[in-house]
Amino acid sequence: MIEQNLPILPIVLPLLSAPLFVLVGHRKLVYPLALIVAWSVFAVVVALTGQVIQSGPIQYEIGGWSSPYGIVYVVDYLSAFVMLFVSALGAIVLTYAPASIAQEIPYSKHYLFYASFLLCMTGLLGMCITGDLFNVFVFLEISSLASYALISLGKSRRAPLASLHYLILGTIGATFFLIGIGLLYQMTGTLNMADIASKVNTTDGPRTTLVAFAFMTVGLCIKMAVFPLHTWLPNAYTYAPSAVTSFIAATATKVSVYAFIRLVFGIFTPQFAFEQLPLDQALMIFALIGIFVASTAAIYQTNIKRLLAFSSVAQIGYMLLGISMNSMDGLSAGIVHMFNHAIIKGGLFMVVGCFALRIGSVYIDDLKGAGKTMPFTSFAWAVGGLGLIGVPVTAGFVSKWMLLTSALQNNWWPVAILMLLSSLLAVVYIWRVVEALYFSEPSERAARATEAPSSMLIPTYLVIFSTLVFGCWTDYSAGLARLAAQSLLGMTDMGGMP
Amino acid sequence: MMLAESALTQFLGLYNYWVVIFLMMTGFYIVIASENLIKTVIGLNIFQTSVFLLYITMGKVTGGTAPILKSGDAHGHDDHGHDPHGNGPGPESGQDASHAVDEHAVNETVNSVVPVSFEEHLATGAEQQLYTNPLPSVLMLTAIVVGIATTALALALIVRIREEYGTIEEDEILELDRNS
Numbered sequence: 001m002i003e004q005n006l007p008i009l010p011i012v013l014p015l016l017s018a019p020l021f022v023l024v025g026h027r028k029l030v031y032p033l034a035l036i037v038a039w040s041v042f043a044v045v046v047a048l049t050g051q052v053i054q055s056g057p058i059q060y061e062i063g064g065w066s067s068p069y070g071i072v073y074v075v076d077y078l079s080a081f082v083m084l085f086v087s088a089l090g091a092i093v094l095t096y097a098p099a100s101i102a103q104e105i106p107y108s109k110h111y112l113f114y115a116s117f118l119l120c121m122t123g124l125l126g127m128c129i130t131g132d133l134f135n136v137f138v139f140l141e142i143s144s145l146a147s148y149a150l151i152s153l154g155k156s157r158r159a160p161l162a163s164l165h166y167l168i169l170g171t172i173g174a175t176f177f178l179i180g181i182g183l184l185y186q187m188t189g190t191l192n193m194a195d196i197a198s199k200v201n202t203t204d205g206p207r208t209t210l211v212a213f214a215f216m217t218v219g220l221c222i223k224m225a226v227f228p229l230h231t232w233l234p235n236a237y238t239y240a241p242s243a244v245t246s247f248i249a250a251t252a253t254k255v256s257v258y259a260f261i262r263l264v265f266g267i268f269t270p271q272f273a274f275e276q277l278p279l280d281q282a283l284m285i286f287a288l289i290g291i292f293v294a295s296t297a298a299i300y301q302t303n304i305k306r307l308l309a310f311s312s313v314a315q316i317g318y319m320l321l322g323i324s325m326n327s328m329d330g331l332s333a334g335i336v337h338m339f340n341h342a343i344i345k346g347g348l349f350m351v352v353g354c355f356a357l358r359i360g361s362v363y364i365d366d367l368k369g370a371g372k373t374m375p376f377t378s379f380a381w382a383v384g385g386l387g388l389i390g391v392p393v394t395a396g397f398v399s400k401w402m403l404l405t406s407a408l409q410n411n412w413w414p415v416a417i418l419m420l421l422s423s424l425l426a427v428v429y430i431w432r433v434v435e436a437l438y439f440s441e442p443s444e445r446a447a448r449a450t451e452a453p454s455s456m457l458i459p460t461y462l463v464i465f466s467t468l469v470f471g472c473w474t475d476y477s478a479g480l481a482r483l484a485a486q487s488l489l490g491m492t493d494m495g496g497m498p
Numbered sequence: 499m500m501l502a503e504s505a506l507t508q509f510l511g512l513y514n515y516w517v518v519i520f521l522m523m524t525g526f527y528i529v530i531a532s533e534n535l536i537k538t539v540i541g542l543n544i545f546q547t548s549v550f551l552l553y554i555t556m557g558k559v560t561g562g563t564a565p566i567l568k569s570g571d572a573h574g575h576d577d578h579g580h581d582p583h584g585n586g587p588g589p590e591s592g593q594d595a596s597h598a599v600d601e602h603a604v605n606e607t608v609n610s611v612v613p614v615s616f617e618e619h620l621a622t623g624a625e626q627q628l629y630t631n632p633l634p635s636v637l638m639l640t641a642i643v644v645g646i647a648t649t650a651l652a653l654a655l656i657v658r659i660r661e662e663y664g665t666i667e668e669d670e671i672l673e674l675d676r677n678s
Contacts, residue, residue: 134637141644145651152655157662161671164655171542171648178549186556
């Protein structure tokens with residue numbers, strides 16, 4: 001019974017427990033409940049992934065209504081892969097959260113934090129699993145609304161305004177997506193993604209198809225924070241509570257990238273997007289400009305949360321670069337970079353949360369000399385930073401190497417050189433913080449600081465070490481991403497799971 | 499002359515779509531141009547509302563009624579063949595659909611998406627009830643709920659901003675932030 005209904009559980013469990021938490025309204029009870037829900041969602045997703053690897057994609061018909069009429073949930077390699085790291089990071093960040101939010105969020109709002117957190121998770125997982133286009137919109141809005149609420153919980157008085165800016169841009173993005181869905185529905189008379197893919201005329205159809213695609217692409221680009229549309233992101237990440245930033249930075253933009261991959265490769269064809277339309281050149285140009293502008297901006301930041309936020313904008317560029325290559329290797333590099341960047345950036349923001357807790361500030365000047373008083377936290381920053389740069393034996397290296405080789409395969413020499421140059425920019429901004437931590441006279445605040453509590457250090461190290469693990473052992477990261485890319489491009493499995 | 503006339507009828511025939519575009523651009527402009535946060539939210543609302551209208555327009559079938567199965571139809575299923583006039587409440591209860599046509603009608607409620615299928619229907623001459631596609635309206639119910647949630651959240655955020663800064667003009671807030 002449970003085994004048959006497994007695909008619905010990652011959605012239903014957090015969705016139903018969130019209102020329950022509001023009704024209970026007691027922190028001592030809510031926190032363990034939230035932990036149980038988050039970890040059991042992760043367990044369910046692991047079980048689902050196992051099933052997918054063993055016996056191929058799973059289709060789940062909600063309420064027994066068959067495919068084009070009812071709503072189906074589809075778990076294939078790509079969605080299982082994305083759900084895997086979304087639910088894992090959700091569970092880990094939730095484990096890490098209590099000490100951090102005790103300082104940053106008023107006690108009376110803790111139960112609301114847990115409820116919104118689980119709602120955000122529901123939305124993100126839902127966007128991955130659903131096979132119905134309108135459902136994607138609904139889940140997109142569930143996750144967005146929850147994240148606006150979470151961001152506004154920040155301690156700074158600028159948090160509500162940052163959240164409102166995100167809300168306005170996010171709503172415009174989601175509404176653009178909705179317009180696109182409407183136009184597609186007008187063309188095909190169906191909302192099921194596979195059904196639309198089989199019915200939409202991408203070769204010589206009317207211009208409506210083009211308009212629908214344009215609306216959806218721009219809408220998702222806002223949610224992905226692609227370079228010129230990224231303006232909401234730095235403030236939102238900077239002023240949100242640390243635990244919230246860790247989760248949202250690690251997952252939210254990636255899930256939008258996932259939706260974009262689905263849109264391009266699953267519904268419209270790459271031929272339509274990349275050959276009839278010049279989307280590949282456009283993406284490549286915006287990705288490269290974004291990488292350079294955002295990395296340069298990151299170098300000049302004095303607030304490390306904002307520094308990492310700008311670096312996130314740059315990293316989104318790498319993912320899009322992979323997608324724009326329109327090849328098996330490029331696509332799998334883009335997909336695996338989603339995963340690698342999720343763990344690296346999630347881990348780094350968790351480190352920032354530890355600093356924020358003990359030093360009470362996230363400005364580089366205040367962090368000076370923290371390497372002596374907070375050795376474990378500082379070391380975690382160094383390891384995570386190496387991953388962000390893309391040093392060998394870290395996860396960041398794997399995806400950048402894959403990107404580089406596929407750029408060379410396409411004979412895109414300038415792109416490969418620019419990528420290497422942009423990694424140097426990452427060296428600069430990571431090094432500025434490392435230098436402050438280890439080679440500066442301690443600031444007053446850092447000298448008084450003590451090591452972060454183990455309840456935060458253990459989850460942080462779990463994520464930081466996983467960047468090393470997935471830097472050496474890539475069966476489940478690059479391997480799964482490759483299978484996902486193969487199934488997206490309609491190639492046959494070559495050898496199955498490595 | 500003929501050309502101008504047909505262009506005009508085409509223009510007027512797409513009346514709803516012009517309204518949609520007008521509303522969409524109005525809302526979008528308010529969002530971009532307005533410094534007052536409340537006005538921005540109102541603009542966002544207008545922008546979203548235009549999409550509701552877009553969906554509802556595309557679901558409309560000319561001459562179609564509300565997509566409600568008449569009790570006569572359901573009756574026909576239960577005990578077809580006798581007393582078809584029995585409980586027909588509407589003015590169209592004279593439809594007297596046979597069981598076969600009935601089933602077709604039921605299928606249509608699921609299938610009735612592309613207007614072409616309606617035309618096919620008219621061609622077969624069966625006296626069918628023509629109804630508007632209900633799905634876009636249902637979708638918009640969800641979108642309206644989303645819109646309300648967004649507006650409520652935005653207004654709540656604005657209340658907090660007002661408490662912190664004492665103003666809801668964006669330029670003044672940025673000025674206050676710069677000075678602090």
